[in-house]
Amino acid sequence: MQLNIGGLTSFTTIDFPDHLAAVVFLQGCAWRCPYCHNPHLLNINKKEDDWEMLRTFLEPRRGFLDGVVFSGGEPLLQSGLADAIKEVKNMGFKVVLHTAGANPHRLKKHLPNLDWIGLDIKTSFKNYPQITGISDSGDKVRESLMLVVDSGIDYEIRTTVDPHFFNRTTILELAEMLADLGVTHYALQECRTIEGYQVEHASLFDDSALRARLKSLFPSFTIRQS
Numbered sequence: 309m310q311l312n313i314g315g316l317t318s319f320t321t322i323d324f325p326d327h328l329a330a331v332v333f334l335q336g337c338a339w340r341c342p343y344c345h346n347p348h349l350l351n352i353n354k355k356e357d358d359w360e361m362l363r364t365f366l367e368p369r370r371g372f373l374d375g376v377v378f379s380g381g382e383p384l385l386q387s388g389l390a391d392a393i394k395e396v397k398n399m400g401f402k403v404v405l406h407t408a409g410a411n412p413h414r415l416k417k418h419l420p421n422l423d424w425i426g427l428d429i430k431t432s433f434k435n436y437p438q439i440t441g442i443s444d445s446g447d448k449v450r451e452s453l454m455l456v457v458d459s460g461i462d463y464e465i466r467t468t469v470d471p472h473f474f475n476r477t478t479i480l481e482l483a484e485m486l487a488d489l490g491v492t493h494y495a496l497q498e499c500r501t502i503e504g505y506q507v508e509h510a511s512l513f514d515d516s517a518l519r520a521r522l523k524s525l526f527p528s529f530t531i532r533q534s
């Protein structure tokens with residue numbers, strides 16, 4: 309197994325809703341979103357296999373943690389992910405995947421072993437290249453979205469609201485498009501300022517009419533603020 313870990317959060321109640329989980333941040337992502345909060349994870353720059361380190365970390369936490377979240381970077385890029393998921397499940401943990409949806413074929417292979425999925429939808433599919441810098445990225449994400457929606461697995465679709473790319477109208481258009489495609493669980497996330505990338509927070513999250521409309525589309529709708 310080859311697993312390249314760039315970070316580990318030992319305990320969270322946020323990344324796997326209603327569960328206690330550890331988060332494993334895997335290295336590597338082919339995209340370059342301007343607001344990425346994990347730029348140190350974008351390149352796979354480790355040679356050694358970190359599986360034994362993760363197994364040693366998880367072993368004493370059996371019965372305490374409910375699940376393990378594989379996040380990134382883009383975890384689907386890791387060749388050892390399938391084996392890691394199987395091993396983690398064999399240890400008795402539930403498995404969660406956080407993905408940006410760039411690799412629908414790989415996602416499809418992992419679906420039978422997942423207990424929860426967090427899928428980022430960054431913008432309308434046609435506008436994806438503006439954020440990712442990759443021409444066909446929206447098509448891939450649309451494919452991934454439909455796999456998740458049709459999978460029967462619990463999930464959350466979430467959008468990071470960067471005011472450089474969104475206003476009230478475009479958020480609503482995106483949300484309505486997602487609802488039309490069958491999405492039932494949706495969240496917005498605040499985009500944070502990072503070094504070299506300033507985000508002026510719009511009043512979008514204080515817009516009660518917008519929140520009400522989103523709640524009517526998705527009864528479980530929530531806003532995550534950092």
Ligand code: SF4
Pocket residue numbers: 337338339340341343344345346350380381382408
């Ligand atoms: S897809 Fe995620 S990890 Fe990759 S560059 Fe964009 S925000 Fe960063």
